Amino acid sequence: MATLKDIAAELGLSPATVSRALNGFPEVNARTKEKVESAAKRLNYRPNKTAQRLVSGKSGMIGVVLMADKNRTADQTFFEVTGGLSRHLAEQDRDLIFQVDISDDPVAPYKRLVEKSAVDGFIIQGPSRNDARIAYLQEIGMPFVVHGKAEVGPVDYAFYDIDNISAARDASRLLTDLGHRRIAFLNGLQDRAFARDRRRGFQQSCIEAGIENPDKWILFGPQTPQFGYSGAEEFLSRSEPPTAFLCASTLAAQGVSDYLKKNGLSCPTDVSIVAHDDAIVTARAIEFDPPLTVTRSPMRDACKPLADIMGQLLNGANPKDLQITSSAELIVRSSTRSAPLI
Amino acid sequence: MATLKDIAAELGLSPATVSRALNGFPEVNARTKEKVESAAKRLNYRPNKTAQRLVSGKSGMIGVVLMADKNRTADQTFFEVTGGLSRHLAEQDRDLIFQVDISDDPVAPYKRLVEKSAVDGFIIQGPSRNDARIAYLQEIGMPFVVHGKAEVGPVDYAFYDIDNISAARDASRLLTDLGHRRIAFLNGLQDRAFARDRRRGFQQSCIEAGIENPDKWILFGPQTPQFGYSGAEEFLSRSEPPTAFLCASTLAAQGVSDYLKKNGLSCPTDVSIVAHDDAIVTARAIEFDPPLTVTRSPMRDACKPLADIMGQLLNGANPKDLQITSSAELIVRSSTRSAPLI
DNA sequence: TTGTAAGCGTTATCAT
DNA sequence: ATGATAACGCTTACAA
Numbered sequence: 279m280a281t282l283k284d285i286a287a288e289l290g291l292s293p294a295t296v297s298r299a300l301n302g303f304p305e306v307n308a309r310t311k312e313k314v315e316s317a318a319k320r321l322n323y324r325p326n327k328t329a330q331r332l333v334s335g336k337s338g339m340i341g342v343v344l345m346a347d348k349n350r351t352a353d354q355t356f357f358e359v360t361g362g363l364s365r366h367l368a369e370q371d372r373d374l375i376f377q378v379d380i381s382d383d384p385v386a387p388y389k390r391l392v393e394k395s396a397v398d399g400f401i402i403q404g405p406s407r408n409d410a411r412i413a414y415l416q417e418i419g420m421p422f423v424v425h426g427k428a429e430v431g432p433v434d435y436a437f438y439d440i441d442n443i444s445a446a447r448d449a450s451r452l453l454t455d456l457g458h459r460r461i462a463f464l465n466g467l468q469d470r471a472f473a474r475d476r477r478r479g480f481q482q483s484c485i486e487a488g489i490e491n492p493d494k495w496i497l498f499g500p501q502t503p504q505f506g507y508s509g510a511e512e513f514l515s516r517s518e519p520p521t522a523f524l525c526a527s528t529l530a531a532q533g534v535s536d537y538l539k540k541n542g543l544s545c546p547t548d549v550s551i552v553a554h555d556d557a558i559v560t561a562r563a564i565e566f567d568p569p570l571t572v573t574r575s576p577m578r579d580a581c582k583p584l585a586d587i588m589g590q591l592l593n594g595a596n597p598k599d600l601q602i603t604s605s606a607e608l609i610v611r612s613s614t615r616s617a618p619l620i
Numbered sequence: 621m622a623t624l625k626d627i628a629a630e631l632g633l634s635p636a637t638v639s640r641a642l643n644g645f646p647e648v649n650a651r652t653k654e655k656v657e658s659a660a661k662r663l664n665y666r667p668n669k670t671a672q673r674l675v676s677g678k679s680g681m682i683g684v685v686l687m688a689d690k691n692r693t694a695d696q697t698f699f700e701v702t703g704g705l706s707r708h709l710a711e712q713d714r715d716l717i718f719q720v721d722i723s724d725d726p727v728a729p730y731k732r733l734v735e736k737s738a739v740d741g742f743i744i745q746g747p748s749r750n751d752a753r754i755a756y757l758q759e760i761g762m763p764f765v766v767h768g769k770a771e772v773g774p775v776d777y778a779f780y781d782i783d784n785i786s787a788a789r790d791a792s793r794l795l796t797d798l799g800h801r802r803i804a805f806l807n808g809l810q811d812r813a814f815a816r817d818r819r820r821g822f823q824q825s826c827i828e829a830g831i832e833n834p835d836k837w838i839l840f841g842p843q844t845p846q847f848g849y850s851g852a853e854e855f856l857s858r859s860e861p862p863t864a865f866l867c868a869s870t871l872a873a874q875g876v877s878d879y880l881k882k883n884g885l886s887c888p889t890d891v892s893i894v895a896h897d898d899a900i901v902t903a904r905a906i907e908f909d910p911p912l913t914v915t916r917s918p919m920r921d922a923c924k925p926l927a928d929i930m931g932q933l934l935n936g937a938n939p940k941d942l943q944i945t946s947s948a949e950l951i952v953r954s955s956t957r958s959a960p961l962i
Numbered sequence: 963t964t965g966t967a968a969g970c971g972t973t974a975t976c977a978t
Numbered sequence: 979a980t981g982a983t984a985a986c987g988c989t990t991a992c993a994a
Contacts (some may be wrong), residue, residue: 279737281971291982297973307979324735328679329971331670332986339717344703357699361686364720373738375681376718378706393666395621396715560902623987634965639989651965671987674970 288317300325339375340367340588341388341397343411345404347377351604354529354558355577356403356543359425362581363401370589372398392420399588401425406469421591423584423600428471436591436600438583442472445606446479446524447574449552452571452608453522454487457617458550461495462513462520464506464530468498476526476554485496501526503561506533514541521617522550529562531570546615554606568612575606622663630659681717682709682930683739685729685753686718692937696900697919698745701767704923705743712931714740727756727787734762741930743767748811763933764927765942770813778933778942780925782801784814787915787948788821788866790892794913794950796829796862799959800892803837804855804862806848806872810840818868818896843868845903846873856891863959867895870903875910888957896948910954917948 282293282300289296291310299306299314300323306314317323331337342360364374375397379387388411391397399421402411405428412435415422424437446463453461463480468472477496484492497512499505506525510533513520525531531553538545545551545568555563557576563569587600624635624642631638633652640664641648641656648656659665671678704845705802706716717739721729722932730753733739741763744753747770754777757764766779788805792816795803805822808815819838839854841847848867852875855862867873873895880887887893897905899918905911 279735282973293972294974294982295980298980301973310979324737326674326737326971327738328670328673329986330973332668332674332970332988333972333974335986337670342718344706346703354696361688361720364686364718365722368719373733374718376684376702376706376716377710378703380707390710391715394669395666396669416814432915559992587966596975624989625987635988636966636990640964643989645964652963668987671970673987674972674987675989677970849974 279326280318280323281326282323284321285314285317285323288321289372298485304538326530336398336592337396338371339373339397341375341377341391341400342403342521343377343379343391343400345384347378354560355556358556358558358577359403359580359584360378362578363585366582366585367588370585374505374590388414392418396594399423401584401588405471407471407474409513421597422548423587423591425584426471427475427601427603433601434598436597438580438587438602438604439472440575441603441605442475443479443482445554445575446476447483447553448479448606448608449524449573450480450483451615452610453524453550453552454483454489456522456550456614458520458522459487459489459617460518460520461489461522461524462509462536463492463496463524464509464526465498466501466526466577467495473498473526480524495520496610499530501529501531503536506530506535508533510534510537514543519548522552522614525551525553528553528555528558528563528566528570528572531563531566532561535566546613548618550614550617551597552614563609564611571611571614572609573606574609575604579604621668622660622664622665623668625686626663627656627659627665627932630663631655653679671879678740678934679738680713681715682738683717683719683730683733683742684745685719685721685733685861687726687741688722697898700898700900701922701926701946702918704920707928708924708927709930712927714931727752730756733924734760736928740934741765743926747813749813749816750889752942763931763939767922767926768813769817769945772816775943776940778929778939780922780929780944780946781814782917783945783947784817785821785824787896787917789825789897790821790948790950791915792822792825792866793828794952794956795866795892796825796831797896798892798956800862800864801831802860802862803831803864803866804851805834805838805866806851806868806876807838807840808843808868815840816870822866824911837862841872843871843876845871845875848872848877849879850875852876852879856885862891864892864894864956867893869898870895870900870905870908870912870914873905873908874903877908878956888955890960892956892959897951905951906953908955913953913956914951915948916951921946 282296286293286296296314299311301412337457346357367374377387402422405424405426409428427437427439465476497509523534531551534551538549543549552571555572555574563572583602590600628635638656641653686698691775709716719729719805724774743765744766747766751770767780769779807818823834839851865876873893878891880891885891894913897914898918905914924946932942
């Protein structure tokens with residue numbers, strides 16, 4: 279692979295001039311610039327990233343760490359986002375370095391990457407409350423963007439999140455407006471920030487509607503069809519069964535739907551279902567039977583903002599100016615109907 | 621972050637000696653070595669990877685490229701393997717750089733990474749026949765390992781594959797031994813090497829059993845429940861419907877199973893099902909109703925061999941000595957039974 | 963056993 | 979407008 283030196287030798291110039299020509303410095307003679315550029319093309323020159331990194335102190339890599347659970351499973355959404363991130367980072371000529379966390383110390387993989395000076399920044403997915411990773415990165419001053427927002431109040435790091443409180447509030451308010459009073463909420467894992475926010479939104483609309491003790495209607499769990507199924511089973515065998523389900527994902531809604539079918543219950547006649555729709559391919563809300571009412575906010579939409587924020591951060595922007603909260607859109611389809619009169 | 625120079629200054633040594641001490645050169649005085657090591661620890665020294673790379677000419681990174689289809693979907697298995705790879709590469713102190721292919725030129729993302737001198741090698745997943753990526757990497761002499769084997773005869777690149785011919789042969793032979801004569805095969809995408817091999821194995825056992833024109837019983841498609849469902853529909857509405865299904869994945873088997881249930885057909889009484897089981901979490905063969913007979917070969921098992929092969933390749937081993945074919949195990953459960961007498 | 967010096971391929975700071 | 983030179987942090991002949 280040709281180097282700056284090769285081009286310089288070829289043209290009888292110094293490497294410095296070639297570097298300037300190639301990097302568009304204003305002082306270089308137009309003709310020289312042309313010659314350099316054509317020679318570069320001819321010799322198939324590519325700047326050596328490693329050398330650039332050494333001198334700039336930047337690696338050009340962004341770290342993404344997957345926290346695999348004990349079962350080594352990872353939710354689809356993580357990959358959706360990671361794939362999209364890779365694409366958008368490529369537009370900035372940055373690459374994504376991917377690591378799987380197997381230790382029980384969530385900070386370890388970040389430390390490893392930091393200490394190897396392997397990355398310029400991190401994108402953190404699925405933050406939890408008092409996230410140790412965030413604390414660590416803040417402490418050492420490493421740039422990072424959080425997908426989701428860990429804390430409730432204002433924070434001083436960059437993030438992209440959807441308004442989970444409003445999403446859950448809108449969804450459950452739709453149900454209370456339809457007269458539902460016993461609404462089961464199959465929420466995400468309890469330690470996740472989004473689950474906390476959605477609980478809050480759910481509670482708000484319950485209070486508005488005069489429903490007491492909303493918490494007894496919430497179950498936290500992984501967003502899988504299995505969880506949806508067992509959650510439906512659990513709630514529907516109570517003495518006061520719910521007339522509606524709110525699911526944190528279409529995946530869980532799938533499980534609920536399966537349970538209803540298997541037990542001769544009809545949606546929406548007997549039970550209404552609303553879900554939050556991340557628009558992942560494996561469980562399309564519109565292909566449900568009946569088509570699912572959702573609060574929709576494609577996971578995929580997070581990729582570009584996250585990559586952009588990272589780019590600006592690396593250009594020295596203030597994290598506090600890089601905080602985006604987008605909102606989910608309520609789409610009413612056929613899985614919701616007035617509460618049955620009992 | 622402390623550098624070699626810092627340690628040298630601290631100890632009144634030269635950077636060279638410190639480097640030697642830290643890299644376990646035999647000539648260094650034992651006491652010096654101790655002092656250097658403790659100073660390194662005390663100053664929290666980490667070698668600067670970028671500098672090491674520049675001097676060694678190696679990046680310490682392995683490229684993995686995801687070929688996303690038009691829908692931007694990617695099968696679960698890709699991520700299973702990629703995650704595992706990341707873990708095992710970390711053991712070699714290598715990192716995984718992850719890229720998504722969006723262009724229609726499958727070689728482009730590889731070229732990009734190569735020309736940036738970003739990676740030392742690639743792991744290629746889902747090879748197709750006459751794979752352009754393989755041709756490119758061979759041409760430029762970049763090390764790579766293929767997960768799967770693209771060609772039928774002997775090849776001169778490193779790979780890890782399962783014996784797809786035998787797997788399909790064993791599975792379909794089980795069915796022919798049970799008296800089945802009309803066996804539908806929901807195979808993988810036609811351009812994939814594994815699908816070609818499984819077709820071959822299927823044909824072999826059909827010939828053994830005297831079944832004519834096996835190809836008319838094969839449908840190629842993406843291994844999804846949707847494909848399984850529509851494939852079952854297609855085959856079962858023929859004038860001579862199959863009495864058994866062979867599926868290239870438990871995901872497709874799920875679709876077949878769903879179709880049977882929805883149409884009042886019983887497995888295994890009316891229709892037997894055998895699948896190949898990659899042991900991915902989203903469709904566990906043993907949790908099927910009834911539990912699924914499979915040829916089992918966990919995708920996950922490929923990760924360590926692939927990482928190991930890459931390591932050896934980078935240490936100068938001959939690709940031809942790094943070719944592993946493992947075999948799938950036939951596990952008979954309850955989804956297979958003698959063919960119904962018609 | 964240790965030090966000196968060159969070099970990896972860039973970019974940046976001086977001169978000229 | 980261009981060239982020398984140093985620097986980034988490390989490894990490795992070669993010298994001592």
